[in-house]
């Protein structure tokens with residue numbers, strides 16, 4: 001079972017939920033401890049809570065074009081095909097802008113003179129490790145200044161090979177853009193973490209649209225609940241979104257998380273609650 005944990009925006013407590021779910025499965029489930037994948041490659045922070053012993057990182061790169069000026073006729077076809085404006089042909093000069101290139105290979109394939117070759121361009125690393133609880137931890141780390149999270153997330157996805165019965169927890173990036181789609185694509189279930197506020201509901205609506213487009217069943221965890229927010233309840237009801245869990249707004253939780261503790265460390269009773277929630281999700285999907 002692959003469960004992605006996402007939210008329409010940052011700061012909702014998505015990593016709090018994902019890490020505590022992983023710890024709960026490691027302690028409560030008879031299956032092997034889960035694989036945990038931190039797909040928030042621009043700002044991964046799950047390692048701060050799960051504290052894995054990380055091994056040496058494997059570099060990830062994309063292939064960027066190199067133009068052989070001796071063969072180039074400056075026809076401009078490469079610039080025309082590049083959707084990212086990463087190539088420009090100016091008179092007798094073909095310029096590549098590596099920081100804009102997405103490594104799609106279209107220019108190389110379409111150059112009529114065979115004047116374009118490709119060279120690897122590193123954009124980040126993938127790190128793997130194991131936590132004390134036996135969680136198989138992976139994270140991607142995008143190099144500072146590189147704009148492309150998606151190739152690293154795809155690489156992370158390729159490395160996921162669960163054992164029979166082993167769950168996979170994917171901690172998605174915040175938002176609803178391409179990196180989120182890359183992180184949650186292929187998940188069996190999506191947990192959407194939200195806050196009971198108008199902003200939280202607005203972002204939840206966007207996240208639900210993405211889940212619908214990808215055809216992934218979803219449920220909601222309401223975090224920092226401080227009284228009932230009727231619009232959120234009505235939205236979940238009318239969209240068939242089960243509310244999987246409610247976590248109250250509580251000073252002890254906020255302080256514990258600020259100190260790098262997980263929810264199950266702050267309140268151990270959540271281990272059983274997450275395990276029950278996980279079984280409800282698996283039962284609902286079988």
Ligand code: SF4
Nearest residue numbers: 072073075076078111
């Ligand atoms: S498509 Fe090839 S030949 Fe034409 S401008 Fe680009 S590199 Fe030069």
Ligand code: SF4
Nearest residue numbers: 082101102104105107
């Ligand atoms: S590889 Fe793709 S993104 Fe990069 S320059 Fe060529 S066409 Fe543009």
